[in-house]
Amino acid sequence: MTADEDDEIQTNDPEIQLVTFRLKDETYGINVMQVQEVLRVTDIAPVPGAPHYVLGIINLRGNVVTVVDTRMRFGLPQTEMDDLSRIIVIESEAQVVGILVDSVAEVADLRLSEIDSAPNVGNDESSRYIQGVASRDNNLLIVVDLNKLLSEEEWAEMSMF
Amino acid sequence: MQQQGKKKPELQKTKLVESEDAVFDLLESLLQEVDANTVNVVETAVETLAKTDVKPQAKQEIKSETQPETKEQPKEQSEQKVELKTELKTGLEVDVKSENVKIFEQLPLDVQERLITQATEELKIKNSLPEWVGHTLPCLLIDVENFELAVPLVLLNGISEWNQETLSMPNQPDWHLGVIEYRGENVVIVDTARLIMPEKITQTVNERRTHHPSHFLRIGQNLALSCDAIKETVSLSQEEVRWRIKRTSRPWAVGTVIDRLCVLLDTDVLVQEIEVN
Numbered sequence: 001m002t003a004d005e006d007d008e009i010q011t012n013d014p015e016i017q018l019v020t021f022r023l024k025d026e027t028y029g030i031n032v033m034q035v036q037e038v039l040r041v042t043d044i045a046p047v048p049g050a051p052h053y054v055l056g057i058i059n060l061r062g063n064v065v066t067v068v069d070t071r072m073r074f075g076l077p078q079t080e081m082d083d084l085s086r087i088i089v090i091e092s093e094a095q096v097v098g099i100l101v102d103s104v105a106e107v108a109d110l111r112l113s114e115i116d117s118a119p120n121v122g123n124d125e126s127s128r129y130i131q132g133v134a135s136r137d138n139n140l141l142i143v144v145d146l147n148k149l150l151s152e153e154e155w156a157e158m159s160m161f
Numbered sequence: 162m163q164q165q166g167k168k169k170p171e172l173q174k175t176k177l178v179e180s181e182d183a184v185f186d187l188l189e190s191l192l193q194e195v196d197a198n199t200v201n202v203v204e205t206a207v208e209t210l211a212k213t214d215v216k217p218q219a220k221q222e223i224k225s226e227t228q229p230e231t232k233e234q235p236k237e238q239s240e241q242k243v244e245l246k247t248e249l250k251t252g253l254e255v256d257v258k259s260e261n262v263k264i265f266e267q268l269p270l271d272v273q274e275r276l277i278t279q280a281t282e283e284l285k286i287k288n289s290l291p292e293w294v295g296h297t298l299p300c301l302l303i304d305v306e307n308f309e310l311a312v313p314l315v316l317l318n319g320i321s322e323w324n325q326e327t328l329s330m331p332n333q334p335d336w337h338l339g340v341i342e343y344r345g346e347n348v349v350i351v352d353t354a355r356l357i358m359p360e361k362i363t364q365t366v367n368e369r370r371t372h373h374p375s376h377f378l379r380i381g382q383n384l385a386l387s388c389d390a391i392k393e394t395v396s397l398s399q400e401e402v403r404w405r406i407k408r409t410s411r412p413w414a415v416g417t418v419i420d421r422l423c424v425l426l427d428t429d430v431l432v433q434e435i436e437v438n
Contacts (some may be wrong), residue, residue, distance in 0.1 A: 045422035048308050048358035049411045057422050064403045064417050160405045161417065 013113045020108050020141060021088065021101040024076050028101075028142045029108060029134070036089040036096065038104050041081050047161045051154075055100055057161050058087070065089060066161045067098040073149065092146040093155040108141065110134055115143050289406045290399075291415060291427055298397045300418075300425065303378070304390040306354040306361055309423040311395070312378060312386075316428045319343065319379035320391060323350070327373070334438065335366045338373055338387055350377050351435060353386045357413060357426075381432040397425075 018029030019038075044056040044067050055069040067087055071078060084103035089096060115132040129148040134141045150158070265273065293315050300311040301320070327339035327350070336355040340347050352369055354362055362369070377385040395418075402416040402425055413434065415427040 043422075046308065048305075048310075048361070048424060049414065052360070057417065059419060059422055062419060064419055064422065156407075157410065160407065160410070 013111050015109055015111050018108045018110055018141070018143065019088065020105040021086070022103045022105060023070060023074060023101055024079075026142055027105060027139060028144050029110070030088070030090065030144050030146050032107055034090045034092055034146050036091055039087040039089060039098070041085045041087055041100070050161055051157075054161060058098060060089065060098075063096075064161070065096055065098050066158045067100055068149070070099045070101055090146055092149070093152070095155050095158045097158050099149075108136060110136070110141075110143075118142075285406050286404045289408075290404060291429070293429075294399065294415075296399065298399070298402070299394060300397055301378070301394050302392040302421070302423070303376075303388040304392060305374075305388050306358065307389075308354075308358065308361075309392065309421060310353075310388075311397070311418050311421070311423055311425045312428060313425070314394065316380060317378050318381070319385075321377060321379070323373060323375055323377050323387070329370060336435075338370055341377075341385075343379065343385070346383060348377075348379060348383050348385045350385045350387050351431075353388060356431060356434070357411070378428075380428040384432060384435060386428065386431070395421075 017032040019032050019035045020027050020029045022028075039058075039060075042058055044058055046056040047054060047066075050056070053069050053073045055067045055072075057064050057066055059065075079102070081100070085100065086104045087098040087100055088104065089098050114134045114136075116134065117132050118130045129145050131143040131145040134143060265276070268276070293313060295315075299314045301314055301317065303310050303312060321343065323341070325341040325343070327341050329339050330337070336352040338350040338352050340349055342348075350373070353374075355369070364372075374387040374389045376388050376391055378388060379385045397418060401419055403419055404416040405414060408415070408430075413427050413430045414424045415430075416425045417423070418425055
């Protein structure tokens, strides 16, 4: 492959990096550019009157960060937090929030062409944040569009807890 | 990217025009937070200004101030001094302000934008604060259904243990726990948890009325908020609270006490909500 051909592939089919995490038995991936840091689970203070998918708030070096219960948001059964549980601090829609996941796996390199659109089943609002699926090491990886994890109003509310 | 670059100056212009004076006042304080280099520029500029424009007048003033007190100054001279002081002060303020504008305009675009954003945010917060928020805010920390809440002391009319005989009244809302006599007045005790976190309550209305919380805080004229425990008082500064600018949902939560991660309660809003209900 010549250098020009390589450049063309880079332009038409850019490589992206995803931070992968586990929820129940599946692996999910989110754009590494939106990840600020990964934290061990610390004291999460519940917030009275908060929506069910808001687990609470944490104090991150003097800043209050809202933590979303990703299992709850994805409609997965609840489980106890353990040593592997992590809070991924992400930035999306100009808001910094934490998402609680079962564990963080790795940073995966992927070409955009490797992401297939997810099969569309009905008009389930909860699945709108699934950007697609990619096959990796004989396993499926669900690519999540963080910007669509919450609605516009829900994102705006994230800084208000 | 190019489009974004073009838009920047327009954005600044609009924001500056909206609240110019207030933004410049805030910028003055924000300038201290910029890089050390920028701070030096500001200091040098102010020093230069003081040395050149103000020096002769300032010297005159210092001289007159250091004269022995035993010698009484003539009244006219004293009045002149006051006028001179006022002129000097006003002149200095105007000069420093215009100098700050010049310095601000010399800053890189991204720093300008950051300062304007910060200043606008601070302004929004300032404007959204309830009138009872002072420079320091003494608060009482209470416990409601294992949630810690901060209640501004300035909004409270009394704190008491709930050991009085309680009168139950028929056909009342779920949050109505009963009526007691407190300091010669009839006070309705409100189920705080039911009002602000109904989703956390597992007991029935009757169970909560029978096994009621141990304390109450009197708010408004004839209302009191129930609570499970009185913890301590804390004195908060405005910076120790993350203020909620828009309070469309949970309007009674005026902010979050950052250190303790607990809600700062606006009991006035709770009273309003109860009255509306």
